[in-house]
Amino acid sequence: MSKAVLVKNEHLHGSYYRAVFDAPEVADGAYAGQFVHLRIDQRNDTMLRRPFSINNAENGQITILYKVVGKGTANLAALPAGTECDMLGACGKGFSTPAADVIPVAVCGGYGAAATFMLTRHAKQRGVLLLGARSKEDLLLTDEYAAAGFDVRIATDDGSVGTKGRVTDLIAPLLAENPGKKFCFYACGPHPMLMALAKLLKAQNLDGELSIDQIMCCGVGACFGCVVKLNDHSRPGEWMYARSCADGPVFKLADVYVE
Numbered sequence: 001m002s003k004a005v006l007v008k009n010e011h012l013h014g015s016y017y018r019a020v021f022d023a024p025e026v027a028d029g030a031y032a033g034q035f036v037h038l039r040i041d042q043r044n045d046t047m048l049r050r051p052f053s054i055n056n057a058e059n060g061q062i063t064i065l066y067k068v069v070g071k072g073t074a075n076l077a078a079l080p081a082g083t084e085c086d087m088l089g090a091c092g093k094g095f096s097t098p099a100a101d102v103i104p105v106a107v108c109g110g111y112g113a114a115a116t117f118m119l120t121r122h123a124k125q126r127g128v129l130l131l132g133a134r135s136k137e138d139l140l141l142t143d144e145y146a147a148a149g150f151d152v153r154i155a156t157d158d159g160s161v162g163t164k165g166r167v168t169d170l171i172a173p174l175l176a177e178n179p180g181k182k183f184c185f186y187a188c189g190p191h192p193m194l195m196a197l198a199k200l201l202k203a204q205n206l207d208g209e210l211s212i213d214q215i216m217c218c219g220v221g222a223c224f225g226c227v228v229k230l231n232d233h234s235r236p237g238e239w240m241y242a243r244s245c246a247d248g249p250v251f252k253l254a255d256v257y258v259e
Helices: 071-077 110-121 142-147 167-177 191-203
Strands: 002-013 016-022 035-039 050-053 056-058 061-067 084-091 103-109 128-133 151-156 183-188 207-211 227-231 239-243 250-252
Touching (some): 050 061, 103 110, 110 142, 110 207, 183 191
Parallel strands (some): 103 128, 103 183
Antiparallel strands (some): 056 061, 227 239
């Protein structure tokens, strides 16, 4: 547990914000897919911490992206620079470093793109970002991924940017354009998107890792409030529970249970 000082809290567009904290103890050693558990203020009606994917960690600072969806994030959006917050992290198990012989593909829904961004530092080959969103108002980090050398491809539900459809619609053209290439898929986004992606990748014997989280309470694996289903390899066809905060939130595709 560390004291983190809010350096910047900027409005991006719509309901989306970026916050930067001075938190050297947390930033040191943090990697893609991990999260911080943040106590936003000391009021009793928001006493539970909020988990946020680590968007970036460098120079002793932690960057998160967030969307205002309720009281906790609304309180966070109102905090001025200089505010001291209670930060737990870096928490959970993140994404593995892409192997040198694979093309890393980040498959993200909305602000799920924040969780995979630090993979851009470690990719030995030029990576790809497949980003899905409801509309252009929900697109984030496209310029940052492009600046890092990733090929950015977009799908929106309303067709306002890129392909009209789901982010999974972008996978078939990518594979068709790159016959014989070896890919590894790294995903973060809404649960239905992740399950659809898992089915697609498994059907084509492709490799990947998925960040599957649930609503968290403790964030350290004690309360079992954020469990997800994984394959029980000791009983083929059966499943078992795993804690997304401690055993994940990132899981190997082969371990993800798909109904």
